[in-house]
Amino acid sequence: MVLRYLNLFYSIFKYSLARDMEYKTNFIGSLFVDAIYYLSWYFFFEVIYSKTSVLGDFDREAILVFLIATFFADTLFMMLFDGAGQLREHIRTGSLDFILLRPVNSQFLISFRYIRSYALVSIFVLSVILYNILSLFHPNALNIINIVMFIISIFMGTVIWYCFEFLTSCLTFYFRDFRTGGWLTHEIMKFSMRPDSIYQGFMRKILFSILPMALVASVPSRLLMYGLSTQNQKYFVAQIIIVLILLSLTRILWKVGLKRYESAQSYTGPVI
Amino acid sequence: MLVWFKKYSSILRASIITALEYKANSVVGLFAILSGLLIEYLIWSMIYSSQSSAYTIDGWTFNRLIAYIFLSMIIGQLKSSWVTAHEMIMQIRQGFMNQYLVKPLSFFSYHLMNFIGTNILYYIPYAILIFIAPIIFKDLIFINFVQVPFFILAVIISIYLSYSIYFFMVCFAFWFGEVRALLAAYNISMFVLAGQIIPLDFFPEYYIEIINYTPIPYLIKFPVDIAMALEVDLYKWFTFIFIALIWCFIMRLLSSIVYSIGIKRYEAYGS
Numbered sequence: 001m002v003l004r005y006l007n008l009f010y011s012i013f014k015y016s017l018a019r020d021m022e023y024k025t026n027f028i029g030s031l032f033v034d035a036i037y038y039l040s041w042y043f044f045f046e047v048i049y050s051k052t053s054v055l056g057d058f059d060r061e062a063i064l065v066f067l068i069a070t071f072f073a074d075t076l077f078m079m080l081f082d083g084a085g086q087l088r089e090h091i092r093t094g095s096l097d098f099i100l101l102r103p104v105n106s107q108f109l110i111s112f113r114y115i116r117s118y119a120l121v122s123i124f125v126l127s128v129i130l131y132n133i134l135s136l137f138h139p140n141a142l143n144i145i146n147i148v149m150f151i152i153s154i155f156m157g158t159v160i161w162y163c164f165e166f167l168t169s170c171l172t173f174y175f176r177d178f179r180t181g182g183w184l185t186h187e188i189m190k191f192s193m194r195p196d197s198i199y200q201g202f203m204r205k206i207l208f209s210i211l212p213m214a215l216v217a218s219v220p221s222r223l224l225m226y227g228l229s230t231q232n233q234k235y236f237v238a239q240i241i242i243v244l245i246l247l248s249l250t251r252i253l254w255k256v257g258l259k260r261y262e263s264a265q266s267y268t269g270p271v272i
Numbered sequence: 273m274l275v276w277f278k279k280y281s282s283i284l285r286a287s288i289i290t291a292l293e294y295k296a297n298s299v300v301g302l303f304a305i306l307s308g309l310l311i312e313y314l315i316w317s318m319i320y321s322s323q324s325s326a327y328t329i330d331g332w333t334f335n336r337l338i339a340y341i342f343l344s345m346i347i348g349q350l351k352s353s354w355v356t357a358h359e360m361i362m363q364i365r366q367g368f369m370n371q372y373l374v375k376p377l378s379f380f381s382y383h384l385m386n387f388i389g390t391n392i393l394y395y396i397p398y399a400i401l402i403f404i405a406p407i408i409f410k411d412l413i414f415i416n417f418v419q420v421p422f423f424i425l426a427v428i429i430s431i432y433l434s435y436s437i438y439f440f441m442v443c444f445a446f447w448f449g450e451v452r453a454l455l456a457a458y459n460i461s462m463f464v465l466a467g468q469i470i471p472l473d474f475f476p477e478y479y480i481e482i483i484n485y486t487p488i489p490y491l492i493k494f495p496v497d498i499a500m501a502l503e504v505d506l507y508k509w510f511t512f513i514f515i516a517l518i519w520c521f522i523m524r525l526l527s528s529i530v531y532s533i534g535i536k537r538y539e540a541y542g543s
Contacts, residue, residue, distance in 0.1 A: 032453060044464045047475060190308065190311055
C-alpha cells in the first residue's frame, strides 16, 4: 500500500514537472518570486537589526538561520501541499467529484494534487546558503544529529502549516464559499515568520499549543543551532504530539465534511 | 458620460450584492489587520522596552510607530487587487476575453468596478477602525480635521494607482500566459518595500532616493503621512497629489498601450 502511494506520488510529480515546463517563463518567474520573497524578508530583518542588536534569544546571526528555516518551511509547503489550498475551489465549484471518484485516498490525492517542481531548485539554493551561514557563524551546528533533527523538525513544521491550510479549506463544506480562507491561513502563518522569542506570556502559550506557529520555524532553527538541549527536547516532543493531533483533526474534519458535500455547482470545466 | 456611469455603476452594484452575500469575509479582513498589527507591536515593543520611555528611532516614538503600522496595514489591504488581478489572468489564459471584445465593455473598467464592489466588505470595517483610530492614538492621527478629506483623496489615488500597476502586469499574460509569479513578486516585495510594515524613514538613504523616482511612495507612505502630519501643509499635499495623479496617468497610459498590443495576440484559446 505504501509503495502504491509512493508510485502515485512519483506519477504526480512527473505530471507536475511536465505541466510546469509548459509555462517555462512562469517556472523561472516562480524562482524569481522566491528570490524576491527571501530578499524582502532579509531586508526587513536587516532594517530591524540596524535599530537593535538582539530580538530575545535571536541575534543577527541566529536570525539568519531562523529566516532560512522559514524559507525552507515555506518552500516545502508550496512544493508538497499546494493542493490543500485548492480544496476550497474544488468544494465551491463541485469539481471535487472528479477526485472522489478516483480509487485512491481522496485526502491524499487532494493534498498532493499538484507538486511545484521549481521548489527543488529553491531548496537546493537554500541548502547552500544555510551551509555557508552555519560554516561562518555556527560551525558547531554542522553535525549529523543537529542536521537530522533540523530536517525532521522542519518537515513537521511544514505539516503543521499543511494541517491549518487543510482545516480552513474544509470549512468550505460549511460556508459554501470561503475563498478568503487562504488569506486567513496566511495571516495565521505569519506568526511563524517571526522568532518565537518575541512572544511572551499568554501569547507564547497560545503559539506553542492551540496555534502552534512557534513550532514551525523557530524550533527547527533552535534544534539546528543549539542541538538537543533539555528545552529543545521538550519543544521537539511538543512538535510530534501537535502534528499527530492536527493530522487526526484533518482526517476527522475531512470525513465529516464530505458528508455535507453537495457537489455544489455541477462543475463542467477542467479539473484544476 | 452618463451611459458610462450607468453601465459601470450597475456592474459595481452587482459586485457589491455578491460581496455582501459573504459578510464573514470582512471578519477575516479585520483579523488580518489586527493580527498583523499584533505581530509588529510585539517586535517593536521588545526593541523599545529595552530603552528609556523617551527613546526614539529615527525620530519615531513607539506609539507613533504603531499608529503608522496600523494605518499602513489598512491602506495596504485596501489597495491590494491581488484577487482581481488573479481573475483577470485566468480570463486571458482560458480564453474568456471574448465577452469584452463583443460587448461594449472595457476590461480595465469592468474589473476596476468589480474590485471596488468586492472590497466593499472591507471598506466598512476599515472605515470604522480609522474612525476610532484618533481616539486610540490620541494626538498622533488626524490632529486637524483638514487632514481627513486629503487622506480620503490620497487613499482613493493609492487604490487607483495600485490597480493600474496590477493591470499593467496582468497584460503581460497575453504573451506569457501565466504571470501570477510576476504579481506574486510585486505583492510580496511591496509588503516590505512600500513601507507597509516599517516606515520608509527606517530604510537606508540610497533606497529612499531610488523609490522617490517611482510611484511606490504614493501607495502607502503618502496617505499615512497626511493622516499623521503634525502640521497642515496644503502646498506640500497638493504637490504630492499632483505627482500621484501624474503617476496614475502614466500607469494607465502604459497599461492601455500594453493591453492594445496584447489583445491583438489574443487567440481565445480554450474559450
